[in-house]
Amino acid sequence: MTYQYSYKDLLARAERITWQVDDLIGGDKVLDFSKPFMPEGFARTGELDFLNADEKRTLNQIRGHAYLSIFGLVEEFILPFVMDQARGLVHGDSYRERALLEFAGEEAKHIHLFRCFREEFVAGFGVRCDVIGPPQAIAAHVLSHPALSVALLTLHIEWMVQRHFQESVQEDATLDPQFKSLLLHHWMEELQHAQLDAMMVAAIAENLSAAEIESGIQGYIALGGFLDEGLKQQVAFDLAAFERATGRTLNDDERARFVEVQHQANRWTYIGSGMTHPKFLESLGAISPDSRRMIEQAAPTFS
16 A cells, blocks of 8 residues: 655654644643533434433533543553554664654643543543453553554544544534543544555565464454453443542443443444444455445444
8 A cells, every 4th residue: 555645744744733732731731511512423312202301411521531531541552563564673763763762642632631630520520430451451452463453443543533523523612621621632533543544554574474374363353352352340330420520320221221322422432433433444444445445334223
């Protein structure tokens, strides 16, 4: 596959982006809990017709907290993975090395960013919201898979971020401006990361046999299943936080509907929106056309 950009181009673009975490949160930059944090296309609270408007907003904000936590979590395995990829390049392509090191530095900044927003959320929301983890155990599990598996999952996540902002957040004027600013600035840097990782996937795959490529893709699919199991647990945590925050105990039918809708909403947010992104499918198809077709066939399960 050929690209319309190079490591030099991506490094230059990254160096033009100069925002810092303190620009986005802290001091007088606080979350507005009178507004939703997540676009409805991901929160899907409207499908829960047994909730009133205030309860839907509360659930939306709980989903926002989970988003902060889950992205902070995935950055924990992306950072060491990218550092490992850069480590062998000290005497190689200088622009590639510098671009990957810039990538790693920005991922460290994103960990800090999501942590600061989560601290702001905890201070303002006032009710405990649990999240899957711990991050170190999840990172260790992900990184135990072949490099191609991790690179594909990372690429999935980075194109997913692009879709989150461009298709659901960019034109949504109802969202809390501070949370929307987080999504905007994360998107700005993840575009370079997605393009870098597309090149990384291709570079890793070009040195593998057909059997090793297949093993790497199967590892990516297994990681998707691992993530899906985590999302089921996250829905249970979100339901418990919702009942704590609202003082309302849902009946059995309401709980079943809540779990069904919110699990599917989480599936789209973190799995479907990445695995169906045209750019992700393009990279996957370049190394295995059959695997691209398989992923496209499986996509409706995660929509």
